Amino acid sequence: MDGFIYPNEGAIQWDLLITIYPYITGLVAGAFVVSSLYHVFGLKALKPVARFSLLTALSFLLVSPLPLVIHLGRPERAAEMFLTPNLTSAMSGFGYIWLLYLLIVLLEVWLAFRTDIVRYANASDGIKKTVYSLLALGVLDITEESILVDKRLIKILAFIGIPGAFLLHGYVGFIFGAVKANPWWSTPLMPIIFLTSAIVSGIALLLVMYVVVSKIRKVTLDHSCLRSLTLWLGGFLSLSVLLEGLEVFSMLYESEESWGILSKLITEKIPIGYFGIQFLAGSVLPLFVLGVVAIYKWPDQVKMVLAFMAALLVMVGVFAMRWNVVIGGQLISKSLSGFTSYTPPLLGEAGIVVAAVIVLLPFLIFAVLSHLIPPWQEEVKLREPKRLSF
C-alpha cells in the first residue's frame, strides 16, 4: 500500500485467473483468424497450418470459461449468467457469445475433418471404428460433391467466425473499457487493443506450435508457410504497438486529473512489466527481429530459429499486456491518491499453480485431438466412382 486507498480496496478483486482469461480467449481469436486467412481469404501459404489452427482454437476455447468460473465467489451459481441475464451488463452476454462461437468452431472443425473421420471409420475396426463412426455423426458421404459442399460450408463458417472471434475478444476488451470508474481501463480503444493483441498472440502461438510440433514429428516444416506467419505477425504486431502507444500518449497529452496517478503507475509500480516486457522485450525487440528475418536472405534454419524466438517473446509480451491492464488497473485506488499491491500466491485456487495448469490444459486437449484427428494429414482427394442417385 502506498498513499491513500479506500478501506475496501485492500485486496484486488480480479486476480491472476482473470488475467489469464483474456490471454486464453485472445489466443483463440488469433488462431481462428489464421485459419480464416486460408479458408476465407485464400492465403494458400497458410494451408499447412489451416486445420492445425482450427484445432488450436478449439482446444483453447474449451478451456476459456474455466478461470472465470473458478474465480466466481459462488461458482455454483454460474448458470445464472444464462438463466437471469441482466442485458444492460456488458458481462451478461458472455455465456451466449461463447456458446455461439463454440458452436461455429465445432462445426467448422467437424466439416474440415469429416472426410478424414469417415476414412478412419472405414479403415479401422473395433472400438476405433465406433469412435470414428460416432464422430462422423452418421454422415458417411465422402463423394467429391459432398466434399465440395463441406468446403463451401467451411468458407461460410470461417466467414461468420471472424466477426464471432472479434466479438468474443473485443467484447472482453469492452468489459474493461466500459468501466468509467477506472481511468486506466476506461477508453474506447480498449476493445480494439485487446483484439489486435489477441491476433498477435494467436499468430505467435501458432508459429511456436508449428515449429515445435514439426520437431516432435521429425518433419521439415513448410518455410513459405513460416514466412507468411512471420509477415502477418509483424504486421499485426506493428498495429498493436501503435494502438497501445497511442492510448497512453493521448492520456499523457490530455493530462486529465487521473494522469498524475497513471504516470506514477507505469513509471513506479509496473515499469518493468510495462516498459520492459510489454514494450521492449515483447514488442520492439520482436518487431526488429521479424523485420530482419523478412529482409535478409539467411538460411531457412536461421530464420526459423529467429522467428521462433520472436514469437515466444511476443507471447510473453502479450501476457504482460494482459497483466498490466487487468492487475495494473486495480493497483490504482479509485481515490486516485494511492496504490494497493498484489503478488499472486503460489498455491490456492487463484494461485500460480492453478493458473499454470489452466494455461497448459489446452495443449493437452490439443495433443488428444491431434492424436484422434491429425491436422497435418494431407487432404486426400478420394476418387470414388459416382454412385447412382435416386
Added chain:
Amino acid sequence: MKYSRRDFLKTAGGGILGGIAVLNLPPLLKDITKRNRGPSSLPTVSYAERSLEKSYWGFVCDNEKCIGCGKCVVACKRENNVPWEPEYNRTWVERYVINEDREVFIDSPNAGRDGFKAEPMNIKYKNLAVWKSFFVPKLCNQCENPPCVTVCPVGATYTTEDGVVLVDQKHCIGCRYCVQACPYGARYVLPESAETHFGQVKVVDKCTWCYHRIHKGLVPACVEVCPVGARLFGDLRDPKSQVSKVLKEKRSYVLKPDLGTEPKVYYIGFEKGVQ
C-alpha cells in the same frame, strides 16, 4: 427419408437461435419496460401512493461539523454485522490535511472506527506546514444512475423505488464486476468468515442506508449516533424534511460529479482534492 447434413445444420442452428431468443425475451421486455418509466429524475408523485416505497431518500454529510470520532463506523458495523477483521466497511471517515503548498494528505486508520486519536495531527503531520484539515464521512452514494446496477450480469443488484441500491445476496454470483464499477469504493466481497444477517459469504455487500431501519421510520444507525449532526437523512421529496431544508439553505456538492452517477449523498463544506 434421407436426413441430409444440410437439414441437420438447419434444424440445429434454428433450435439454438430460437432457444437463445426465448430465454432472453422475458428479461429484455422487463428491461424495456423499466426504461420506459422515464429518465432518472426524481420519481413522480404517483410513487408516493405506494405505502412501502413512498419516500425518495437522500443523505447529507456536513464536513464542517464532522469531528472524526468514528462512532458512525462502529454503529454501522454493529447494526449490520460488517466484518471487523479483515477490515471491510459500509461507511468510513477520511481525514484530509492540506499543506501550505496545497498538497493533499489523506488517511483513514481502521476506516476511522477508533477515531484519529492514535495518530493525532501534531504527531503524524509534525513537520507539515498545515494549511487546513477536516474530516469527510463516506458511504454508498445510492446513485440515481448507479454503474454497479448497470454492470451486474445477473441482475442481483437493483434500485428500489425509494432510491436505494440493494444487493440480493442469495442471487449474487460473486463476479465482482460491480466492485470494479463503483467509483467510490463502496462495495466489497464478504469474506468467508462473515456472519451477516442474510447468512451469505463470498458475495457482494454494501451500505443500504440501513434499509431495514428506514422502513420503520428510523434513521440509519450512523445518523442516529452522530454526536454533532454531521450526518442527516430524510425524504428529498418532502420539502419539510431536514435534508431538503439544509440542501435549500446551503451550497452542496457531490463526489465525482463528472462521472454522471448522480450521487444522493450531498456534501456541505467541500474542498478541492476530496475524491
